[in-house]
Amino acid sequence: MPSRSSLAPSPARPAGLHISLLAVPDAALSTLAGIYDVMNVRALRGSPAGTASQPFRVDIVGESVGPLDLASGVPIQVQRSIDGIEASDIVIVPSLFVSGAGWQSGRYPRLVAWLQRMHESGALLCSACSGIFLLAETGLFDGKDATVHFGYARQFAAAHPAVTIHPERVLVVAGPREELVSSGASTTWHDMALYLIARYAGATEAQEVARLYALQWHHDGLAPYISFDGKIDHGDAEIEGAQRWLTTHFPVANPVEEMIKRSRLAERTFKRRFTAATGIAPIAYVQRLRIEDAKRRLERTDAPVDDISWRVGYEDAAFFRRLFKRITGLAPGAYRKRFRIPEFARP
Structure with a gap:
């Protein structure tokens, strides 16, 4: 502005x-x-x-x-x-x-x-x-x-x-x-x-x-308002495979380490190629996927924020709240208030 x-x-x-x-x-x-x-x-x-x-x-x-x-x-x-x-x-x-x-x-x-x-x-x-x-x-x-x-x-x-x-x-x-x-x-x-x-x-x-x-x-x-859409048209098959695995496994503990183990690459090589292919570091990519899932849960469910934090992969709810606001610009509760369908408009 x-x-x-x-x-x-x-x-x-x-x-x-x-x-x-x-x-x-x-x-x-x-x-x-x-x-x-x-x-x-x-x-x-x-x-x-x-x-x-x-x-x-x-x-x-x-x-x-x-x-x-x-x-x-x-x-x-x-x-x-x-x-x-x-x-x-x-x-x-x-x-x-x-x-x-x-x-x-x-x-x-x-x-x-x-x-x-x-x-x-x-x-x-x-x-x-x-x-x-x-x-x-x-x-x-x-x-x-x-x-x-x-x-x-x-x-x-x-x-x-x-x-x-x-x-x-x-x-x-x-x-x-x-x-x-x-x-x-x-x-x-x-x-x-x-x-x-x-x-x-x-x-x-x-x-x-x-x-x-x-x-x-x-x-x-x-x-x-921006939904995260990870870049996959980069031509690196090894990294694309890791991304596809991550779409359903991002809540697991230590997902970056798991991706590296599943790959055929050394840790430094994997992280360098991942960042070059997607434009962001592996841990930041994981965070964006987790926050996207949290956004959908805030929009569509009544689940408490602490529960949503745990389900997307964060045991520390305070850290989740800080991360959510840093990425979206809004606290989880404010985000839910803005984007959830109001009661009068629900079927």
């Missing part, structure tokens, strides 16, 4: 900052429409254009004016063409649907060139979720920090190795003018919208909009 100082209102800016909300065929309707409504809330409630009570003017822009079918098949009306926009204060790229094959770069050269021009003219460039895939094609994020939906993190890292990606972070503000803003998974566009409102219209306005739409800051980050 941005620092407290970066959330403070900027010096006075002219009323009605122009926001270009970019529409492309890959865009998610929910994100695009949600950002439009939240950033345009004063206009939707009847405040006169250009007044202090309407801090933003939002246009849905694209390569051409008219109806555009989005990824879901639902059309949206593009209000202005990028050809007619010489400058914009803020440009937002909404969430994009990325196929299993990954984002196909180079499909929107006119948009990429326009985004570069907007940045040169002083615009803030923002992405929601996977919108960073398109923004990153400008090259402006190379050597800088950004975030993306954790489900797309590996694809993005492979496509843009020059960008330092932080999928566990809700919001990342980068660039010498703090002009490159990216939000993480799914509805963290709420945080981005509230950040922009606080930055340019003030904290009071951001709080009022948050109350109006019942929006919440993701203060705990995205670590609680």
Whole structure:
């Protein structure tokens, strides 16, 4: 999340900052429409254009004016063409649907060139979720920090190795003018919208909009939402076999020692190859599997935390609690409260 100082209102800016909300065929309707409504809330409630009570003017822009079918098949009306926009204060790229094959770069050269021009003219460039895939094609994020939906993190890292990606972070503000803003998974566009409102219209306005739409800051980050998925497409058959054994034997005592005994490798060689193949050390891998199982038990059962600690392999419940909070960002009880299906929604 941005620092407290970066959330403070900027010096006075002219009323009605122009926001270009970019529409492309890959865009998610929910994100695009949600950002439009939240950033345009004063206009939707009847405040006169250009007044202090309407801090933003939002246009849905694209390569051409008219109806555009989005990824879901639902059309949206593009209000202005990028050809007619010489400058914009803020440009937002909404969430994009990325196929299993990954984002196909180079499909929107006119948009990429326009985004570069907007940045040169002083615009803030923002992405929601996977919108960073398109923004990153400008090259402006190379050597800088950004975030993306954790489900797309590996694809993005492979496509843009020059960008330092932080999928566990809700919001990342980068660039010498703090002009490159990216939000993480799914509805963290709420945080981005509230950040922009606080930055340019003030904290009071951001709080009022948050109350109006019942929006919440993701203060705990995205670590609680990320499920561990150990890398297995590394090509090391010996280590892959150890990983497969570990998926059902992680609660046993001394699982790392057991894996080494079952392998045909010396201890130092096994640990070195395991870390090289999976990206994390064997003991950290075991801890992540145990915590994942504990998360499911907290979500789906009424079992006491001490019992869950023992079942996933920890006799010391205090150590388990500390480890759980370090990995997920939440204490076990807080995690259960957040992710368990409420009573009124259960069958």
